[in-house]
Amino acid sequence: xxxxxxxxxxxxxxxxxxxxxxxxxxxxxxxxxxxxxxxxxxxxxxxxxxxxxxxxxxxxxxxxxxxxxxxxxxxxxxxxxxxxxxxxxxxxxxxxxxxxxxxxxxxxxxxxxxxxxxxxxxxxxxxxxxxxxxxxxxxxxxxxxxxxxxxxxxxxxx
Numbered sequence: 447x448x449x450x451x452x453x454x455x456x457x458x459x460x461x462x463x464x465x466x467x468x469x470x471x472x473x474x475x476x477x478x479x480x481x482x483x484x485x486x487x488x489x490x491x492x493x494x495x496x497x498x499x500x501x502x503x504x505x506x507x508x509x510x511x512x513x514x515x516x517x518x519x520x521x522x523x524x525x526x527x528x529x530x531x532x533x534x535x536x537x538x539x540x541x542x543x544x545x546x547x548x549x550x551x552x553x554x555x556x557x558x559x560x561x562x563x564x565x566x567x568x569x570x571x572x573x574x575x576x577x578x579x580x581x582x583x584x585x586x587x588x589x590x591x592x593x594x595x596x597x598x599x600x601x602x603x604x
Contacts, residue, residue, distance in 0.1 A: 468604060470511040472501060473518065473541045473587075474525035474533035481508040484530035492524035492533060500590070509533075511541065513590030513603065517566070520589070541588035543603045547580055551600035554578045563592040563601055 471481065472492060490503040498516040501509050501524060511518065518541060525533040553560035555578065563580060564572045571586035592601050 468543070469504070469508070470513075470541060470543050470603065472509055472511060472524045472533055473520065473539050474522075474528075474535065474537050476534070476537040477532075480530075480532045482506065484532045485509065488528075488530055491527040491529065495523040495527045497521055497523060511590070513593045515594055517568075517589040517591030517593070518587075519568075520587070540586075541590070543588045545582050545586050545588050545590075545592065545601060545603050547582060548600045548602060549579075551598045552580065552596075553598055553600070554580050555600075560597065562595050562597060566591040566595050 471478070475481070485508045486506070488507070490507070490509070492509050493501040493503050498519060500511050500513060500516055500518060502512050504510050509524070520538070522535055522538070525535045525538070528534070547555070547563075549555040554574065557578060559577060561574070564574065568589060568591060569585050569587050571583045572580050572592065573583050574580050588603060590603060593599075593603060
């Protein structure tokens with residue numbers, strides 16, 4: 447095998463393992479596998495019951511949260527209407543994702559006064575060090591309200 451072939455094969459294996467986007471689920475589940483087993487039998491009642499319209503049914507018929515327009519209020523409605531009990535009130539927890547601020551894109555981190563992420567935060571989980579430099583605290587529930595409101599899209603969820 448020539449050196450070029452070796453490096454080409456290594457590069458192609460990295461391309462196959464590209465990072466897939468994580469599916470963010472409603473915060474009322476215990477077992478991820480149940481989505482693929484049980485949600486395929488459902489008509490997407492969780493999505494139609496969502497008061498802020500952030501639950502979308504994917505092509506595989508499983509629910510996914512989309513924070514592009516709003517955030518999760520933890521209203522419990524999706525869990526109440528779930529006929530297959532994939533989503534249950536007793537499994538209620540924080541959303542399984544981590545919210546981060548990209549300091550290079552954030553206006554406040556770049557010396558422009560902006561508090562747009564702090565105002566909609568229901569958990570008071572964004573703390574400013576002085577007038578600038580917002581940070582996400584440990585009590586963040588990953589509800590997503592700060593994502594759609596950020597004027598530079600500096601807040602990411604993953």
